[in-house]
Amino acid sequence: MKKLIIVASILFIVGVIDILYICSNEDEISKSITKNKEVKETLTKKVENTSKKVENKKEVIKDDKALCSYEVPKVETSYISEENKAESISDISDNISDDVLVNEEVIEEDDEDVVSSNIESEEELINCEDILEEETLDESSEKLEDNVTNDVIEKEDVVEESNESNEEKMITEKSEANNVLEPASTKQLKNGFYEENGSTYYYENDVKVTGLKNIDGTNHYFSPSGKYLGTTKVKVIDVSYYQGDIDWNTFASESDCYGVILRLGYYDTLDKKFERNISEVKRLNIPYGIYLFSYSTTLTGAKKEAVFTNSMIDKYDLKPTLGIYYDIESWQSSNGSSSNEISKDMYDKITNIYVSEVSNHVNNLYKVKLYSGRWYAMNRLGALSKSYVDWVAEYNSTLKYDGPYSMWQYTSKGSVPGITGNVDISYLY
Numbered sequence: 281m282k283k284l285i286i287v288a289s290i291l292f293i294v295g296v297i298d299i300l301y302i303c304s305n306e307d308e309i310s311k312s313i314t315k316n317k318e319v320k321e322t323l324t325k326k327v328e329n330t331s332k333k334v335e336n337k338k339e340v341i342k343d344d345k346a347l348c349s350y351e352v353p354k355v356e357t358s359y360i361s362e363e364n365k366a367e368s369i370s371d372i373s374d375n376i377s378d379d380v381l382v383n384e385e386v387i388e389e390d391d392e393d394v395v396s397s398n399i400e401s402e403e404e405l406i407n408c409e410d411i412l413e414e415e416t417l418d419e420s421s422e423k424l425e426d427n428v429t430n431d432v433i434e435k436e437d438v439v440e441e442s443n444e445s446n447e448e449k450m451i452t453e454k455s456e457a458n459n460v461l462e463p464a465s466t467k468q469l470k471n472g473f474y475e476e477n478g479s480t481y482y483y484e485n486d487v488k489v490t491g492l493k494n495i496d497g498t499n500h501y502f503s504p505s506g507k508y509l510g511t512t513k514v515k516v517i518d519v520s521y522y523q524g525d526i527d528w529n530t531f532a533s534e535s536d537c538y539g540v541i542l543r544l545g546y547y548d549t550l551d552k553k554f555e556r557n558i559s560e561v562k563r564l565n566i567p568y569g570i571y572l573f574s575y576s577t578t579l580t581g582a583k584k585e586a587v588f589t590n591s592m593i594d595k596y597d598l599k600p601t602l603g604i605y606y607d608i609e610s611w612q613s614s615n616g617s618s619s620n621e622i623s624k625d626m627y628d629k630i631t632n633i634y635v636s637e638v639s640n641h642v643n644n645l646y647k648v649k650l651y652s653g654r655w656y657a658m659n660r661l662g663a664l665s666k667s668y669v670d671w672v673a674e675y676n677s678t679l680k681y682d683g684p685y686s687m688w689q690y691t692s693k694g695s696v697p698g699i700t701g702n703v704d705i706s707y708l709y
Contacts, residue, residue, distance in 0.1 A: 471495065473508065480508035491538075491567055501708070504532035504566045514538045514708045516602065516687065518571065521552040523699050528560035531698030538708060539567030539602050541671075546573035547581070548588040558596055569602030571651055574630070575611060577622055582630040586637035593642065602708075604642070605651040605671055606634050608661070624662035631665040651689075654681045671706065685709075 467475040472495075473482050481502075482489045488506035492499055501509040509515070515536060519526065520543035531537070540561060545551045561568045572589050576582045589604070608631065612618035622630070631650060639648045649670035652661065657669050658681065672681045673689035687706045694705035 481506045482508060490565065501538045503536060503538060504564055505534070507536060509536065509538055512709050516541060516706045516708045517694065517696060517699075518689070518704045518706065519543065519553075519557065519699070521554075523553070523701065523703060525553070526557065526560070527698040528557075528564055528566070529698070531696060532564045532566055534697035537696060537705075539569070541569040541571055541602060541605065541706075544570040544572045544589065544592055547575045548584055550592065555596075558598070567601050569600045569604065569646075570598065571605035571607050573607040573611075574634070575613065576630050576634075577617055577619075577626070579629055579633055582633040583637065586634045586641075589634075589638050590641040593638075600646050603647045603649055603670070604638055605649055606631060606668075607651045608665070609651075609653055609656055610660075619660075622660075624660065624665075627660065628662040628664040631661075631668055635668055654679065658682060673704075 469475055469480065472484065473480055475481075482493065482495070482500065484493075488502075490502045490504055490506050492501055494500070498511055500511055501514040503509055516539050517537055518541035540557075542554060542557050542561070543551045544554060551557075558568070560566075570589075572585060574582070574585055576585055585606075592598070593600075593604075608627070610619050612620075635648045635650075642648070647670070650657075650661075650665065650668040651671040652669055652673070654672050654674035657666055657672060661669070666683060669683060670685055671687040671689065672679060672685045674680065675689075675691055679685075679688045679690070687708050689704055689706040692704050693702045696703055696705070
């Protein structure tokens, strides 16, 4: 019995000792956990301070970017060298590294106070260090270095672009100043005339004059590209569908011709290339006139040709400053009729109807005249119809027509830029 009492007493004492020991350990664990929380709070504050420093450095960078938006007067005063860039990045990197080292020292000092036997608390503290140091401090440091590097590069780019823009502007202004009136190969002549690359031009308000220009009381002629052609004996071509598709751009820029007379058609039929030709000469501002080949043997036919001409003038809004011509020459149709049956008296009546009808339609704004060959005009036309003649054809070195005229068609085998094959060329007086 005594043995049982002794054993029970021993067991009771051992139990009390265990309870005391457990209570003692729980108190120690509680202290360790509390200490860990304090360390974590301290570390968190340090990270927040580091973040604030990062934000402050970002604000500095923004201020630097704002400075870059101002105009840079000279390359020398705004250029950022590679050495300065390296020093700026190095300074910021050193500041970040110092912040990281301070945090590591705090962690190490706090870690020494933790009970070494509490393995779980120690692992929790190590994980906390890894997360905060690797994910927050290192990431912030890398981003800050990248931002600073990019910002410095952007500053250099802004400076270079600004300087390139200024240089281009100076070159453009200098080029424009030189080319307004006097390119490198320009020689000033007199009264607004200039010689450029072997050709003469006339400027008015710094623009090359084209077409007809009255200068000091005299009419002067210029090609579509502005080449000076003189005051008389200026070249004019006449074309129809026989010339095919003309390269009007080449004609306008390279030829030494003043303008063109387009075939409107024949009788009451439109020339197959008229629409294209009139569209192009209008687009390129080439002076033009029109002509209609006549097949009339009666007054009714002449009236029909006049009505057709007037309708085409309206349809295509024609402004034929070189004139409207009624083409009277020898012809023979497939049905057996020919110009041989037309008398001088009938020619007078036919031409009078056409000229009167068309002149009235255009309110005499453009001259309405006759085209004919030199021999035909002198031998087949009556006095009235001959008085309408203004454009005469004779393929010779001289024109022997015995009446007045303003254009002489001197060849049917001419050659001009933009037209393949032969073309009629006339002198405009």
